[in-house]
Amino acid sequence: MSTESDPLAHFRLLSQVFDAVLGGDERSGGPRPIVSESWQRSLAADIDPESRTPPVVYRSADLPDIREAHPLNSVMPLLRNTLVSIADEAMHVMLVTDAEGHILWRDGAAKLLADADGVGLFPGTQWSEDAIGTNAMGTTLAVDAPVQIHSAEHLVRTYHTWTCVAAPVHDPDTGGILGAIDISGPLHTAHPALVQLVAATAQLAENQLRVQLAIADERLRVRNMPHLASLRGGAGALVTPTGRILAGEPYGWWPERITLHEGSDRVVLANGREILVEPLAEGYLLRAPGPSTSAPAQRPDTALTLRFLGDGAPSVLLNGRSIPLTLRPAEILTALALHPEGLTAERLALLLYGDDGNQTTVRGEIHRLRALIGADVLQTRPYRLAATVDSDFGTVRRALRAGRVEAALRACTGPLLPRSDAPEIRDVREELAVGLRRAVLDTEDVDLLYAFAGHPLGITDLEVHDRLTDRLPLGDRRRPVVASRRTRLLAEH
Template identity: 65%
Template sequence: MFDAEGSPSADELVADSVRLRRIYDDDLGSGGRTGSPRSVVSDSWQRSLAARIDPESRLPPVVYDADEVTSIREDHPLHGVLPLLRTTLVSIADEAMHVMLVTDADGHILWRDGAHGLLHSADDVGLMEGTRWSEDAIGTNAMGTALAVDEPVRIHSAEHLVRTFHDWTCVAAPVHDPDTGDTIGAIDISGPLHTVHPALVQLVTATAHLAENQLRVRLAIADERLRVKNMPHLAKLRGVESALLSPSGRVIASEPYGRFPERIRLVAGSDRVDLGDGREMAVEELGEGYLLVPPSRRRGRVVASAGATTLGLRFTGGAGPRITVDGEEAAATLRPAEILTALALHPDGLSGEQLTLMLYGDEGNPTTVRGEIHRLRSSLGTELLQTRPYRLAAVPDADFLQVRDALREGRTADALDACHGELLPRSEAPAVRELRDELTAGLRHAVLASGDAGLLHRFTGHPLGADDLEAHEKLLELLDPDDPRRGAVAARVERLLA
């Protein structure tokens, strides 16, 4: 579009913008002969129109609120390279009246920085955290198109499909995970069309490569830590064919050397893997990463740390959830308690989608759950709360599991002993609501059906039975006329009736 050896003048920028708007109007309207858009733009327009993007749309959709953006940032791989991006791009953006933007792989803006005077203008067109800029959300734009074609892209003026952005020029480049090669986000510089500079494409592309290099260094450091920490597992096997894998399935150590492929595809929830050459190996989860061993040498479920090996959960009753790790008890907030409840009910583990459904229902977002899991792992320890799939490495001593198991085995008295009240009474998580209803109704039915006056008397003094008129009346029927408890029970019946 411009000669890369020099900066275009303001008049040249305006003239080019006018030319592009004529092409835009002709291509999307009358089909005139003023020229054609660049192929990367034309292809993007076609994809965007196929996604039913209206060129007269106003703003991109807002997907995440401020709190959600904060939690998602913490778990995103680009979080650690933000200092590099700011050092490289923000000072340039400030001077040139541009905004630096960083998205995730789906085009959601997670970070924004740059010229303070331009941020209000950016807000006006939706260039702010939490908005989605994929092509299928807001049409052709540098961030969305760079993610779609997996290449650096510049979109100038009327090359944007949506007319709202014709006064802007944007340059973006994708960033890749050096471990898997997957696209994890995009880096973008956006500003008013009269501030465009031909070197911006090279600058943003170079910055994306710098970010990938820094991620590669961090990956090498993480690999070495994992290798040092877990090499004793290989040493204990004394030459038996085995391998140490990264969390993504890369082989970072093996015995003997060279007997395994560079990467092994792990299936969530499976404890076996077929290497494709007739060999089958057992998969054992470590605190971080995996150990492959012959099935005959499988050691069973692994807790890779001498630290957090016992977990107690007291989630019934109105006093609030309590978590005990290795004998140390602490209060817990509602969301971690809900996550631990779901995981305790599914000892074989849950995928991100399954856990999201149990916590939020159909409207949930797995990205939000990943952020919550990240914070919970930081609190409990990565060895105790494992991933791929999400699961607990220790069998929890949970009061709600004790109640459920006792009811299923017909041990009504034990169920009453273990229950302190409703399960997480403030929770609206679907999995918790379902279990809460099961335990509350099941315990009440079992006590009433028992015909045991002593059990009924205990239930009427329990949080679940204190206001249960039927239970009090049933107890009154079972008590002998001279039983000293009759007076208090009769008085309670009268109060409940009143």
């Protein structure tokens, strides 16, 4: 029987190699090359083989926001469906890290979680090689390839009774590493097929991210094509925030990607051409230097971006240019965005001022707003926006109607124009707040419910915190945060 097929014999052999190498016995053959090289990197980082556990970097209270912002958050349902049931049956835990090796997610066999806690295998800890030595998560991030680290191949003696397999997950946009997927468990659970399973799951995650990227690219392209069309045939391109070219004129003139530098208003292409860089609400517009590209009146390809959710000042971008705005014109733009067919002065007055609305007041406000955004954008008879309008409140509304609750919550940064008392604004503000709350409560997703409990619309909602208290497992590290807020809300009631 080979030592690989006998876990105990394999453990003894690896332990002998470990003791010999670290004891300075030059006659020892040493571990596998990938392990040997990892030990060298770890020792160079001053890792003590007698260390106990990895450093805790993130508090449990900080993790929900960190997870929500991480790109792998969107593929966690896939990872859970693929690996957690297998991990549970095989007495493993599934761990997912970010690119620096911080564990952000953990699922798996309940009986093993207490043991995992004892050795630092829980969210918030750092498992890079320079933090805790050779381990599957840290080493897979270091070598950018699937890795299995078994028993005494771990540099730190604490983990010699563990076996783990990990694979990196890459960003389909930049190619960089987003994080690692890991399966860890006791020695006797080691199986050679785990390497293929984890590597295949990482590829599935990358494929799903690639599909999500393609969808996001198309939406960004459609929303921002008016910016490119405004160049009237001049050389220009739409660029993602990471520098990928989504669309360009003339065809074949542009590279696949450019490098953008923070704050720079121009870039030099590989062919030596200098190109101007104009920031858009999302991404950039590149254009060749030349006369102003201001378009004549009645321009149908104007792009108008409205960001009116949350407590900040209303934000308006007109073809990528910021327009200073106060509350009243923001209310008018909201009403016109909600009624693309147009509104009469009488109807607009009713929506903004109620029964006491005055058409003369509305006409004065319209006159001032047209001076800000242009008569070609805000047209009359009826009042309407001659532009491609992209609004944050419209995005939330569409996501709710399509049943995409997570997307709606992600897009909603707070109430619509919270200082507005206009009847139309109040109605839509209530529609979005109630609709989002109801949609979240109707889901069975505890992570989504927890995210809403920390959202401006849910942080003072006692029912949400009651529901979370009922659904969060007793050992869940989020419970103290929820319990603390719930106690405060009960006291306020």
